[in-house]
Amino acid sequence: MGARWRAVAGTVLFGVAVAACGGPGAGTRGDGRPDPTVRAVDAPVLVPPAVNLLDRDVRVVAVVPFEGPSGADLARRLAGQFARAGMFQVLTPAQTEARLTRAGVGASWDPDPTSLRWIRERAGIDAVVVGRVTTFHVDDREKEGDTFTLTPTGRFRFERNEKGKLVYREQMVYRRVPLFCRADLGTVAATYRVLDTRRGDVAATLPYRVSTEMSSFCYREDVPEALKRQARNRLLRKLFTQLNNRFLTDVVPRQARRRLWLQVKLGGAPAELVRRNELAVLLASRGEWERAIDLWRDCLDARPDLPGIHYNMAVACRALGRVTRAEKHLKKALARDDRPLYRDALRSLRPAPGS
Numbered sequence: 001m002g003a004r005w006r007a008v009a010g011t012v013l014f015g016v017a018v019a020a021c022g023g024p025g026a027g028t029r030g031d032g033r034p035d036p037t038v039r040a041v042d043a044p045v046l047v048p049p050a051v052n053l054l055d056r057d058v059r060v061v062a063v064v065p066f067e068g069p070s071g072a073d074l075a076r077r078l079a080g081q082f083a084r085a086g087m088f089q090v091l092t093p094a095q096t097e098a099r100l101t102r103a104g105v106g107a108s109w110d111p112d113p114t115s116l117r118w119i120r121e122r123a124g125i126d127a128v129v130v131g132r133v134t135t136f137h138v139d140d141r142e143k144e145g146d147t148f149t150l151t152p153t154g155r156f157r158f159e160r161n162e163k164g165k166l167v168y169r170e171q172m173v174y175r176r177v178p179l180f181c182r183a184d185l186g187t188v189a190a191t192y193r194v195l196d197t198r199r200g201d202v203a204a205t206l207p208y209r210v211s212t213e214m215s216s217f218c219y220r221e222d223v224p225e226a227l228k229r230q231a232r233n234r235l236l237r238k239l240f241t242q243l244n245n246r247f248l249t250d251v252v253p254r255q256a257r258r259r260l261w262l263q264v265k266l267g268g269a270p271a272e273l274v275r276r277n278e279l280a281v282l283l284a285s286r287g288e289w290e291r292a293i294d295l296w297r298d299c300l301d302a303r304p305d306l307p308g309i310h311y312n313m314a315v316a317c318r319a320l321g322r323v324t325r326a327e328k329h330l331k332k333a334l335a336r337d338d339r340p341l342y343r344d345a346l347r348s349l350r351p352a353p354g355s
Contacts, residue, residue, distance in 0.1 A: 300313070
């Protein structure tokens with residue numbers, strides 16, 4: 001079985017991508033020579049956004065109705081867009097209310113640390129998105145123009161048609177007719193707050209403002225109210241979608257492929273742990289990070305003193321956006337082996353401002 005694992009792990013694919021863990025000197029010794037103990041793999045990773053909910057171990061996100069005009073509509077649309085992103089389990093406002101009711105939490109609650117932790121324990125919600133619509137303005141503009149239409153004159157005369165026959169026809173003339181074109185202009189601003197129920201704090205407060213203009217329709221006579229409402233609703237859907245997209249850009253990680261450096265040679269490790277590490281590297285190259293982490297966790301349970309396993313765990317945690325866990329494992333690796341590979345990886349986790 002061990003020989004088969006070694007053969008399988010040796011099939012790890014190499015690729016070309018930007019170094020994601022280890023910095024400019026990744027895969028080399030301190031003197032710039034290649035490091036024979038590491039292997040490069042081209043693997044899919046999650047790139048954390050400005051607000052890294054993955055680092056906070058958030059899995060279940062609840063959206064509650066926002067305060068302010070049309071706040072409930074904005075929250076419902078946010079829940080749908082959030083769920084389609086596919087990174088978290090998202091509860092709609094209705095689902096959130098039902099779950100909180102079953103957990104014995106009232107419809108209104110204060111976002112203090114005690115209440116937030118209570119929601120986590122009783123309702124299994126990791127984060128709550130609340131908000132307030134601070135600006136809501138929708139207006140319509142009309143622009144007058146002209147169009148021409150064929151109008152009968154009431155006078156008749158004999159004419160020859162296309163077949164050359166003589167026919168008696170009413171004369172028609174083009175007349176100018178006023179035409180009004182309507183455009184709806186809207187501005188919406190809202191402040192989103194992400195509450196972390198695990199830590200009992202506010203993970204982020206994010207204000208956004210969007211404005212847009214949308215051509216609705218042109219008309220000659222009075223417009224039915226139903227048509228005006230349809231035009232207004234189309235504008236609001238567009239505004240709310242734009243507003244929510246800006247929020248999701250800041251909280252939903254994006255997927256990418258990166259070149260990563262994983263340690264395959266473990267000095268002083270038993271053969272069984274070496275085989276497990278090889279298999280974990282193979283799983284990591286396929287993007288199966290959770291399965292790889294399980295194997296590396298088993299290795300650390302048996303030998304917590306292996307710096308190479310701590311380093312590989314750090315690479316995996318960072319690939320899943322768990323920066324804090326990655327930092328802990330890198331510090332444990334450095335405490336046992338002060339290698340340039342580990343130092344560069346730790347430095348790249350939290351780069352200095354302006355770098």
